[in-house]
Every structure is written in C-alpha cells, then in structure tokens.
Amino acid sequence: MTREERLLAAVIDAVDTLVDDFDLIDFLHTLCDRCVELLDVSAAGVMLEDPGGELQLIAASDEHTRLLEIFALQHDEGPCVECHRSGILRLNIDLTSPAETGTFPVFAARGRESGFVTTHALPMRLRDTVIGALNLFDTRRQNLSPADARVAQALADVATIAILQHRTAAHANQQRAQMHAALKSRIAIEQAKGILAERWSTTVDEAFDALRRHARSHRLGLTMVCRQIIDGQLPTDAIDRP
Amino acid sequence: MAMDDLAAVLESLRPAPGSGGMAGVDAQRCARALGVDGVAVSVTPGSGLNELLWVTPGASTRLEDLQFTLGQGPGPEVASSGAAVVVPDLAAEPAARWPVLLPEVLALGIGAVFCLPLRLGEVCLGTMTLQRARPGPLAQTPMSDARIITHALTAALVKDEQSWDAFAAAHDSSHFYRAAVHQATGMVSAQAGVSVAEALIRLRAYAFQQGRSLLEVAEDVVARRVHFRDDDGDEPGPAPGGGTEGP
Numbered sequence: 001m002t003r004e005e006r007l008l009a010a011v012i013d014a015v016d017t018l019v020d021d022f023d024l025i026d027f028l029h030t031l032c033d034r035c036v037e038l039l040d041v042s043a044a045g046v047m048l049e050d051p052g053g054e055l056q057l058i059a060a061s062d063e064h065t066r067l068l069e070i071f072a073l074q075h076d077e078g079p080c081v082e083c084h085r086s087g088i089l090r091l092n093i094d095l096t097s098p099a100e101t102g103t104f105p106v107f108a109a110r111g112r113e114s115g116f117v118t119t120h121a122l123p124m125r126l127r128d129t130v131i132g133a134l135n136l137f138d139t140r141r142q143n144l145s146p147a148d149a150r151v152a153q154a155l156a157d158v159a160t161i162a163i164l165q166h167r168t169a170a171h172a173n174q175q176r177a178q179m180h181a182a183l184k185s186r187i188a189i190e191q192a193k194g195i196l197a198e199r200w201s202t203t204v205d206e207a208f209d210a211l212r213r214h215a216r217s218h219r220l221g222l223t224m225v226c227r228q229i230i231d232g233q234l235p236t237d238a239i240d241r242p
Numbered sequence: 243m244a245m246d247d248l249a250a251v252l253e254s255l256r257p258a259p260g261s262g263g264m265a266g267v268d269a270q271r272c273a274r275a276l277g278v279d280g281v282a283v284s285v286t287p288g289s290g291l292n293e294l295l296w297v298t299p300g301a302s303t304r305l306e307d308l309q310f311t312l313g314q315g316p317g318p319e320v321a322s323s324g325a326a327v328v329v330p331d332l333a334a335e336p337a338a339r340w341p342v343l344l345p346e347v348l349a350l351g352i353g354a355v356f357c358l359p360l361r362l363g364e365v366c367l368g369t370m371t372l373q374r375a376r377p378g379p380l381a382q383t384p385m386s387d388a389r390i391i392t393h394a395l396t397a398a399l400v401k402d403e404q405s406w407d408a409f410a411a412a413h414d415s416s417h418f419y420r421a422a423v424h425q426a427t428g429m430v431s432a433q434a435g436v437s438v439a440e441a442l443i444r445l446r447a448y449a450f451q452q453g454r455s456l457l458e459v460a461e462d463v464v465a466r467r468v469h470f471r472d473d474d475g476d477e478p479g480p481a482p483g484g485g486t487e488g489p
Contacts, residue, residue: 150252160397190428
C-alpha cells in the first residue's frame with residue numbers, strides 16, 4: 001500500500017458507516033472526476049461529516065498526498081468547515097487574498113504551496129440537514145459562472161443523495177408521504193372536475209371554476225370539497241352551476 | 243457534445259418555483275447526454291400512483307403510456323422493488339416476464355431498456371427509463387452519468403416543495419400529464435354510477451380491449467367522443483353523432 005493509499009484508507013475508515021460500501025466510494029470518485037471535467041477546475045473532493053461531527057474526505061478526483069493533506073487540514077478551519085456549519089455556499093475564494101482567507105490562514109497557505117489559487121465550497125444538504133461539503137480547487141484565478149455554480153450545486157446534491165441512500169429513512173418517508181399526498185390531492189381534484197362536468201354537461205374547466213368558487217365562498221379546502229363530491233357526501237346541486 | 247449536454251441537464255434541474263414544471267428539463271438533451279434514443283422520468287410515490295415528469299416524444303412516450311395502461315413493465319417493477327432493471331436485449335427476454343407489454347414494446351422498435359430508481363434511502367420516489375433501438379448494454383460512463391442525473395433529480399424533487407404545493411392545489415401554472423385520465427375517471431363514475439376506483443378499472447379494461455393507451459381513451463371521454471353510460475345495458479362506445487348529450 002502506498003502512502004497515498006494508506007492516507008485515503010485512514011480517512012475512509014473514519015467514516016465508519018460507509019467503509020463497506022465500495023460501490024458508493026467508487027461512485028463518489030467518478031463524481032469528483034466529473035466535477036473536474038464539467039466545471040473545468042483542477043481538483044474536487046467530497047467532505048463528509050463523521051459521527052463525531054468532524055469533516056472527513058471521502059472521495060477526491062486526485063489522490064496525491066498534498067491534495068489529500070489540504071482536505072485533511074479542514075478539521076477546524078477552511079471554507080468547507082464554514083460551509084458545513086452555515087449551510088451556505090462559498091464560491092470564488094481567492095487563496096492569495098488575506099481578506100478572503102482571514103478565517104483560514106493555514107489552509108490558504110497550504111493551498112497556495114500546492115499551486116492552488118482559487119477554491120469553492122458547496123454545502124451538501126437535504127432540507128435542513130447539512131451532511132458535508134463539496135470542495136473544488138483551481139490552479140488558475142478563475143470564477144465559476146452562475147450556470148457553473150448551479151451545475152456545481154447539482155453535483156453536490158448528487159453526492160448528498162448518493163450518501164443518504166445509506167442513512168436513515170426518515171427523510172425519505174417524509175418526502176414520499178408529501179409527494180403521495182400531493183398526487184392524491186391532485187387526482188381527487190381532477191376526478192371531481194370530471195364528475196361535475198359530466199353531471200352538468202360542461203367543460204372540465206368550467207367545473208373547476210365552480211369548485212374553486214364553492215371552496216372559497218365556504219372557506220373550505222379545495223381538496224376536501226373534491227373528496228366529498230367523490231364520496232357522494234356533497235350533493236352536486238349544493239354547488240352553484242357555472 | 244455529451245459533456246455539455248450533461249452540464250446543461252444538471253443546470254436545468256434546479257427547482258423553478260411557480261413554473262409548475264417540476265424539475266423541468268430538455269428531455270432530448272438528456273437522452274443525447276446519455277447516448278440513448280429516449281428518456282422518461284415518472285414519479286411513483288407508492289400505491290400505483292404515477293405522474294410523468296418529462297419524456298422524449300415517440301417511443302419513450304408510448305412506452306410510459308403502455309406501462310401505465312397495463313400496469314406491467316420495467317417501470318412498475320423498479321417502483322416496487324427500488325432496484326434498477328436493465329434489459330440490454332429485449333428481443334432475447336422471455337415473453338413470460340411482461341407477456342402483454344413485451345410484444346408491444348418490440349413493435350415500437352425498442353431494443354434495450356434501462357430503468358433506474360429515483361431513490362432516497364430505502365424509498366423509491368420514481369423512475370428514469372432510458373431506451374435505445376440498438377440492443378446492447380449501456381457503457382460504464384453513460385451508466386454512471388445516468389446515476390448522477392437520477393440523484394440530482396431526486397434532490398431537485400426534494401427541494402422543490404413549492405411546486406408540489408402548487409401541483410396539489412391544481413394551480414393554473416402546474417402541469418399534470420395524466421390529468422385527463424382522472425377527469426375521465428370522474429366522468430365515467432358519474433356516467434355509470436360507480437365508484438371512481440371501479441371507473442378507472444373500466445377505463446383501463448376498455449383501453450386494453452381497444453388496443454389504445456389509457457390516456458388516449460381518457461381524452462376521448464373528456465372530449466365526449468366515448469361514453470360509459472350503461473343504463474341501456476350497452477357496452478361502452480362512441481357517443482352518438484359525436485354529440486354532448488346530457489345526463
């Protein structure tokens with residue numbers, strides 16, 4: 001095992017729940033390579049919060065020791081630490097600017113020694129939970145365009161979702177329940193439109209207007225009115241025809 | 243170039259509040275980025291519910307409609323298992339796997355299908371289905387890019403709460419691909435005096451019997467070209483004179 005491999009093995013071991021998942025680690029490496037290609041940057045790394053709340057590198061586009069060490073520096077200072085804490089992205093940080101790197105001088109100095117001039121940190125978050133950060137490095141002084149920044153955030157989201165496959169199902173069940181409720185609600189509205197359109201020989205749009213007017217004037221939820229029509233609890237003639 | 247296409251797809255996946263189109267994207271561009279002939283994305287959050295988010299025209303649209311009409315195929319399989327279904331050579335697939343669907347899909351000229359889950363934890367929120375006329379496996383790079391897109395899309399769906407709220411309330415700006423199916427279900431339930439659940443079964447059975455997609459039949463019902471009034475004991479059929487006779 002080379003020194004690089006040992007270093008990488010060490011950081012991966014620290015993220016204990018993910019050790020066995022070679023497929024995930026492999027996917028995240030591919031993702032880092034894609035970040036470099038799609039965003040035209042020099043290096044990319046996925047930093048993940050470990051069970052102790054500290055950031056650990058879990059995958060990088062490039063496994064040279066110096067790059068790994070820069071990532072490893074971000075225990076207590078660095079753009080990823082700030083991004084992870086605040087959940088807010090930090091783009092286009094000039095590593096040569098004392099003003100921009102005031103809160104992470106050691107990180108900035110080591111980055112410059114390794115030839116990097118620009119860095120970006122994007123939160124890996126799902127709703128209110130921030131699980132880590134995507135860190136990008138550039139050997140040139142160049143900013144991400146707004147479109148590049150959206151691609152970068154989408155890639156950070158990809159890493160988040162890939163990792164959350166392996167975490168608690170709480171988010172997932174909540175999300176499914178919400179989508180399920182939204183679809184069911186919408187289906188009830190469309191069915192009620194059809195029932196009224198048929199009974200009144202009107203168009204579905206006219207039926208919908210009548211439904212909305214009824215719900216509004218009686219201060220009722222539209223979905224509830226629709227469900228009552230479907231169940232036959234609300235007689236059609238209780239609603240003003242268009 | 244495929245790389246630009248992948249970047250463009252990822253860039254366009256951001257939630258667009260008020261646009262009504264959840265995670266709107268150029269589906270053709272997505273297909274090009276992955277080197278396939280067509281792509282479709284459906285959300286299927288359980289209980290057989292299904293909504294088509296985006297799709298390339300032609301074979302992919304027909305494939306989604308067929309699966310929705312018949313309730314079988316790679317999409318329903320992935321939605322219930324949460325695991326990817328990869329069929330690099332449909333012609334070599336045993337007919338028993340999807341007995342009704344398979345000949346129809348081959349007749350559309352589809353040679354290979356790759357259906358991936360939109361997964362969040364253990365939960366499958368939907369599917370992305372890639373299809374190609376030429377049989378053969380999907381190479382490693384397009385396969386990992388497809389995974390990147392499914393994850394990005396899952397994240398976009400999770401973030402886009404506003405659009406889901408607009409969708410649930412049937413807000414004017416929100417598009418519902420299968421709206422006609424549910425409107426027709428309501429109409430048939432009023433015509434035949436049956437529950438909406440039974441009305442949907444009758445619509446599906448009629449579509450299957452006629453060899454047409456559920457959506458096409460539903461559109462005919464909404465346009466009053468077909469009715470299901472069975473008070474005279476007749477089978478469903480065309481409305482007399484294309485008219486819009488009252489109840």
